Amino acid sequence: MPLLEHLRELKNRLIKAAIGVAVGAVAGWFLYDPILRELEKPVENIAHQTGGLSSVNFSTIASPFDFKLQLAIQIGLVISSPVWIYQVWAFIMPGLTAKERKYTLGFMIAAVPLFLAGVWVGWSVVPQVVRALTQFTPAGFSNMIDGREYIDFVTHMLLFLGVAFLVPVILVGVNMAGILPGRTILKAWRITVFLVFVLAAVAAPGADAISMFMLAIPLLGLFFAAIGVCMANDRRRARRIEKVAAETDAIADTPTSRADLENL
Incomplete structure (x- = not known):
């Protein structure tokens, strides 16, 4: 496919993904109130536990509207995840063989529940993160949290x-497309392990390391499972190339008969 065709295809996929997010944002607009109440609970619990004042506030007149619009878009990103994940797969699909499409279709189907699982894990650890970060408030002081900053922190x-849980699927898809070999991914395992444990320490802070390991182990399991799939795919691709090369050499070494010359 020429470069202009690739760019045109990318534009079409981005437009479809944006439409999906916009439709999800409409649903998020109506889900704003119940989700906002759930997001406020960690701050309210801190106020009850410490006996101090902790609340989410708006600093300007237009902040409530901006806050609702931003939260609706963030909800729309989660709701429309099947749409934009499919658009990513559909964009790389033309560059794959029929057999590779079957593999990547399975990974694309797995990507949606993995992304939602990551979002659910984030939702589960948000109260611990908020409590851990606000426990440094000195006695006699209050937490007057800006609403926009709070929603940015939580939704991000x-x-x-969600994307962290999706990365292994992306790695496998890129490997299936022949862009990134499995050995190249494996070389970065030390950096990956370090970053995963840093993320787990931030997302699940506690008095012990159990919560950190409970969050880090699934992420590392997904990452190394993706490496195993990529390495297996590289070996399969190498065997296929060797087979084609052997068949080509066999054809080149076949002597040409008089009948073949006459047919030419």
Whole structure:
């Protein structure tokens, strides 16, 4: 496919993904109130536990509207995840063989529940993160949290963990497309392990390391499972190339008969 065709295809996929997010944002607009109440609970619990004042506030007149619009879009990103994940797969699909499409279709189907699982993990650890970060408030002081900053903090954590759970699927898809070999991914395992444990320490802070390991182990399991799939795919691709090369050499070494020359 020429470069212009690739760019045109990318534009079409981005437009479809944006439409999906917009439709999800409409649903998020109506889900705003119940989700906002759930997001406020960690702050309210801190106020009850410490006996101090902790609340989410708006600093300007237009902040409540901006807050609702931003939260609706963030909800729309989660709701429309099947749409934009499919658009990513549909964009790389033309460059794959029929057999590779079957593999990547399975990974694309797995990507949606993995992304949602990451969002759910983020939702589960948000109260611990908020409590851990606000426990440094000195006695006699209050936490007057800006609403926009609070929603940015929470939603970014949810989406970040969702994408973190999605990274192994992306790695496998890129490997299936022949862009990134499995050995190249494996070389970065030390950095990956370090980053995963840093993320787990931030997302699940506690008095012990159990919560950190409970969050880090699934992420590492997904990452190394993706490496195993990529390495197996590289070996399969290498065997296929060797087979084609052997068949080509066999054809080149076959002597040409008089009948073949006459047919030419």
